[in-house]
Amino acid sequence: MTCKMEANDRASSKKYAADISSIREAQERISSLVHRTPVLSSQILNSISGRKLHFKCECFQKGGAFKFRGACNAVFSLANDQATKGVVTHSSGNHAAALSLAAKLRGIPAYVVVPKNAPKCKVENVIRYGGQIFWSEVTIQSREEMATKVLQDTGAVLIHPFNDGRIISGQGTISLELLEQAPQIDTIIVPISGGGLISGVALAAKSINPAIRIYLPQASSVVDRYKAKPGNEHWSSTKEESMWMCICTLSTEGVKVEKISTDHHPAHMTTKALPTSMLILSDRIVTNPETKTQADGLQASLGSLTWPVVRDLVDDIILVSDKEIIDATKLCYEILKVAVEPSGAIGLAAVLSDCFKKNPAWKNCNNVGIIISGGNVDLGVLWDALNK
């Protein structure tokens, strides 16, 4: 497929799938189409954290999430003859809605493969923006088969939600805006799922100012559950989609990776996405077999194009507990007055977490940019989470 080739070409000819030039090109391409989202601040939250916090509110982006930046860049990068045949995705989340909206703006069709069990509100968003739904069974295999069929029938272009240089470049425009709006920022906390957002943000920010630290907040609930089984020093998974193994030790300081079955990784990285959630410590990656956390918007997988950027440019991981995520979500509503999913509040959770305060770099993090990533707010689901 053309789009995949282009992304791969870029990755092979340059170090990563995107760079500051492609991100600046993306900004030029999409700036009249996307919202320049506001950066909010709160004296109360500054006071609670002891730091100056700058919240880049991508929840106010068109389509309700940062995804529209990448989708817009991808759709408007297409040559006319490609574009007329439309675009395809088999994400059922915010990317599908964002892609539908971008396609609508360009006047081309968007085909979205959706598993039968997709949440109603997500399907409604796709339809609202003019996306055409193709139902599949719930398995990945069925989704991919249906996507292949749609591609064959329509000649449309597949736009991956994150493993694509154009998507990464689009998300990177957030850093360009943020560092114009708050140039004093020395640290940025970026939520991760597939890694498109953090890759773009890190590439742009480090290019503008290499001293800027990039932190990745990670729900520690899996680690906590692991801790509950003393003597169990191995994580492994027999699930088909996560054929990997690592050996790690857990202490009060966090997780330390002793050994990781790297022999499995290269194949994963090039042939399919890595499973989530993953923990990175120094130069190694740990993937968790259990991904159920409060931050349920962050359960995608790293891709072959996002993993190298995350590995090289993310300075450290901040582990946050589910309680810290829920507390931060409440603060988002009650103090910041921004309606977020728990996964959207994980950056605030990180800056308020015990883990961050124990980090040696904490004392140098004075002006912290926090990406509020947005997403679909379902008040019922939120309420259940807050009351757990």
Added chain:
Amino acid sequence: MTCKMEANDRASSKKYAADISSIREAQERISSLVHRTPVLSSQILNSISGRKLHFKCECFQKGGAFKFRGACNAVFSLANDQATKGVVTHSSGNHAAALSLAAKLRGIPAYVVVPKNAPKCKVENVIRYGGQIFWSEVTIQSREEMATKVLQDTGAVLIHPFNDGRIISGQGTISLELLEQAPQIDTIIVPISGGGLISGVALAAKSINPAIRIYLPQASSVVDRYKAKPGNEHWSSTKEESMWMCICTLSTEGVKVEKISTDHHPAHMTTKALPTSMLILSDRIVTNPETKTQADGLQASLGSLTWPVVRDLVDDIILVSDKEIIDATKLCYEILKVAVEPSGAIGLAAVLSDCFKKNPAWKNCNNVGIIISGGNVDLGVLWDALNK
């Protein structure tokens, strides 16, 4: 008291307690202290309403509400010798927190008289911003007595939450910003409680562009309850704080005022605040004996300085049902991603209401500014409201 005299002087020497000059002065005074709040838009909400909507998000103002503008203007208007003695208020709501914050910024004390039954979160906000609490009994009389005692003991200046030209001027700076951010606006919907916000917004907007229409959203729940008693064509009240009477007829088109006991009003207007909620049709005012609505942040009373502005400059009232308010609140969370109290969402409710669509001016309202007024979001209370 000095502040009251100044406000009254201005009112007597000019037509209203504030004007475009005092509002521009306020902007100069406070612009480095207040947030320039963002104007959000949503294609989905544009599509639902059939209009271009521009949401001026004062919920992101310091202190969580527009109140900080007026409080800041009042506090920083004081001469040094006045200011050192501090400021007093017996509002327990957002004004008290805003005044405490403004006083803190100027380095002067803020004394806040709070009834014993005040919600905990409101008291916490005052303390958080450094306000000194003086507890009173729950009656108005007890609050006023305590305020008088504090004034005598401290020599501080009383800053009324809305019936003060400096407060009205401060709130008016919202219009200056909004019309810079979205100059195409032809209509502004402004929530009302004491009337400080709508007075300032209307005075500034109509001075910049007299063609701009100002609408006041009003919960119709009282009207609905009235309708449930056929043949009852009189509203009256025997409550001490609402000694008034009007005769009105109700039809499917809304309320029509036939006669109003104006002989009671002049005394009320000059000696004490009028009771709320009020309905205005053409040149007359109707006050409702029952004020219990979903928009429970909007239950203060019009004052002698705000009523003339509301009477003269508000183009019309938009009646909204409690269901319309709750639906709009949900849309604020789920589509706009802004966390509001139901009273903060009443402007969106108005633009989506049946009442507005029946209004002859509706066809000319193409670019609608909506003030999201902010306030304290208590997720528990909100949830109860949404589930009613």
